[in-house]
Amino acid sequence: MIKKLFQNGKVYDFIVIGGGATGIGVALEASARGYSVILLEQSDFTKSTSSKSTKIAHGGVRYLAQGNVRLVREACIERGLLRINAPHLVKNLWFVIPTSGLREEIMYTVGLTFYDMVAGRLGLGVSKLISKKHTLKRVPTLNPNKLTAGVIYHDGQFDDSRLAINSLQTAVEHGAVVLNYTRVTELLKNQDGNLSGVIVIDEEQKETLQILGKNIINATGVFADEILHKDNPNNRKTVAPSQGVHLILDKSFLQGNDAIMIPKTDDGRVLFLIPWHEKVIVGTTDTPIKEASLEPIALEEEIEFILTTVGQYLTKVPKRTDVLSVYAGLRPLAAPKNDGKKTKEISRSHKIFLSDSGLLTIIGGKWTTYRKMGEDLVDRAEKERKWKHIPTKTKHLKIHGYKKDINLNDPMYFYGTDKEGIMQLIAENPTWNKIISKKLNIIKAQVVWSVRNEMARNVEDFLARRVRAQLLDARESIRMAPEVASIMADELGKDEVWQKEQVKQYKIITGNYIIN
Numbered sequence: 001m002i003k004k005l006f007q008n009g010k011v012y013d014f015i016v017i018g019g020g021a022t023g024i025g026v027a028l029e030a031s032a033r034g035y036s037v038i039l040l041e042q043s044d045f046t047k048s049t050s051s052k053s054t055k056i057a058h059g060g061v062r063y064l065a066q067g068n069v070r071l072v073r074e075a076c077i078e079r080g081l082l083r084i085n086a087p088h089l090v091k092n093l094w095f096v097i098p099t100s101g102l103r104e105e106i107m108y109t110v111g112l113t114f115y116d117m118v119a120g121r122l123g124l125g126v127s128k129l130i131s132k133k134h135t136l137k138r139v140p141t142l143n144p145n146k147l148t149a150g151v152i153y154h155d156g157q158f159d160d161s162r163l164a165i166n167s168l169q170t171a172v173e174h175g176a177v178v179l180n181y182t183r184v185t186e187l188l189k190n191q192d193g194n195l196s197g198v199i200v201i202d203e204e205q206k207e208t209l210q211i212l213g214k215n216i217i218n219a220t221g222v223f224a225d226e227i228l229h230k231d232n233p234n235n236r237k238t239v240a241p242s243q244g245v246h247l248i249l250d251k252s253f254l255q256g257n258d259a260i261m262i263p264k265t266d267d268g269r270v271l272f273l274i275p276w277h278e279k280v281i282v283g284t285t286d287t288p289i290k291e292a293s294l295e296p297i298a299l300e301e302e303i304e305f306i307l308t309t310v311g312q313y314l315t316k317v318p319k320r321t322d323v324l325s326v327y328a329g330l331r332p333l334a335a336p337k338n339d340g341k342k343t344k345e346i347s348r349s350h351k352i353f354l355s356d357s358g359l360l361t362i363i364g365g366k367w368t369t370y371r372k373m374g375e376d377l378v379d380r381a382e383k384e385r386k387w388k389h390i391p392t393k394t395k396h397l398k399i400h401g402y403k404k405d406i407n408l409n410d411p412m413y414f415y416g417t418d419k420e421g422i423m424q425l426i427a428e429n430p431t432w433n434k435i436i437s438k439k440l441n442i443i444k445a446q447v448v449w450s451v452r453n454e455m456a457r458n459v460e461d462f463l464a465r466r467v468r469a470q471l472l473d474a475r476e477s478i479r480m481a482p483e484v485a486s487i488m489a490d491e492l493g494k495d496e497v498w499q500k501e502q503v504k505q506y507k508i509i510t511g512n513y514i515i516n
């Protein structure tokens with residue numbers, strides 16, 4: 001099937017390696033400008049870091065404290081654009097900072113007023129100082145002994161994997177080809193030593209294919225050095241992975257509609273508590289890690305740190321048994337030249353660099369700025385190739401599923417306009433209206449939809465990234481796995497052996513999301 005795509009010797013304008021936020025931003029921008037694009041992902045889209053973020057579309061308040069106004073302004077603009085372009089996935093959220101004493105009250109009020117100003121007309125609302133009584137009214141489960149007042153401010157909140165799928169669909173609508181389970185194993189060079197394409201392995205058919213392209217883009221996050229090494233075995237290390245861990249708790253731990261931001265925990269890191277799909281995300285940590293992996297595992301000390309810290313701020317103290325899921329992600333931070341730097345001090349801005357053979361690598365940045373990273377990368381490629389510059393086409397590009405005025409109480413709100421398609425499936429086959437998880441509000445038709453329209457290829461793709469069951473309640477997601485496997489098998493024409501293997505594999509992987 002995939003082979004057919006390349007039989008005519010097509011040469012793509014852009015071959016994008018990596019189907020995380022960065023690669024997707026590049027594919028979106030390049031295809032919207034009218035270039036021919038193919039995006040290749042070795043696993044499922046966002047399998048790596050891009051499904052394991054804190055899910056905040058933000059300017060980065062803490063970088064303001066470090067004096068990095070340009071970086072914060074850029075991210076605030078992107079936050080505003082995201083909210084406009086994907087209103088079904090990005091919502092405006094109030095964040096509460098519990099303050100302790102007059103000094104903090106003044107410092108955070110002034111700092112966040114500046115944050116609002118930096119965002120300019122794309123700001124999401126005005127920050128203000130509120131009394132202790134008002135703070136506790138907004139967040140009744142905050143420990144009253146930990147605050148004298150509160151400062152409230154706005155940031156965006158989003159669903160990372162859903163934004164990825166809808167952005168990919170938008171790119172496809174502009175002509176891009178996007179493939180999951182297609183790993184780049186080699187880079188091809190012509191006689192002059194310049195890159196001319198890639199060799200990939202189709203992980204499902206176990207077939208090797210050659211794809212030709214003019215610009216080869218390395219958007220592989222924490223795996224960037226592996227691709228750079230294929231280009232030039234002498235490349236110096238460019239990525240310093242840093243692990244962030246989040247815990248998922250029941251919504252009863254954070255009552256009300258607001259998020260909490262704790263700017264300085266005991267070890268100086270920021271901690272968030274974010275309402276998300278009727279649960280609460282708590283995190284994150286920042287631990288330097290030596291080896292990049294597609295399934296990083298939360299360290300015991302990270303779990304304990306989060307539980308202890310968050311326990312100080314809440315009236316209902318979470319225990320290990322309250323944790324519905326734990327997930328770890330790796331930040332692809334640009335490695336500093338000075339190796340002594342702590343990871344929290346390493347720049348969060350993105351970097352683009354060109355190798356002698358023409359490989360364009362893009363690393364760093366954040367989900368919020370994925371569009372701008374795509375814009376900057378395509379600008380750079382046009383410049384290097386001396387192509388006529390086409391101005392960005394994504395600033396005001398509506399993302400697939402775009403729908404304004406969504407009803408957040410609708411369990412399928414995040415599909416935006418695609419919900420109509422799911423309803424259509426149910427009209428055709430009413431048995432697909434059957435609930436497969438009451439706890440998580442998931443029905444059969446969503447599985448069918450994900451296979452037919454969202455390139456879900458296996459049980460994990462659906463449970464982890466087309467809906468967020470693995471993160472929201474890992475045990476419940478394991479319970480659902482056999483039924484999901486059976487529905488997918490019908491759609492994909494797979495047998496019982498496949499189903500059994502799928503359930504077995506899903507249990508093994510998701511075991512890492514459960515703590516005892």
Ligand SMILES: Cc1cc2nc3c(=O)[nH]c(=O)nc-3n(C[C@H](O)[C@H](O)[C@H](O)COP(=O)(O)OP(=O)(O)OC[C@H]3O[C@@H](n4cnc5c(N)ncnc54)[C@H](O)[C@@H]3O)c2cc1C
Nearest residue numbers: 018020021022042048050054055056184221244331367368
């Ligand atoms: C804990 C944590 C919390 C975060 N929270 C936020 C947040 O709240 N808001 C925000 O804006 N940002 C946040 N970020 C940052 C953001 O998530 C990342 O910057 C972003 O997801 C990185 O995307 P990426 O595409 O560069 O990397 P990845 O998501 O890792 O994608 C790279 C992809 O390349 C693929 N790949 C690798 N090698 C090959 C190959 N040979 N062939 C084909 N494919 C290959 C991988 O499988 C992977 O899917 C957070 C990051 C972390 C770690």
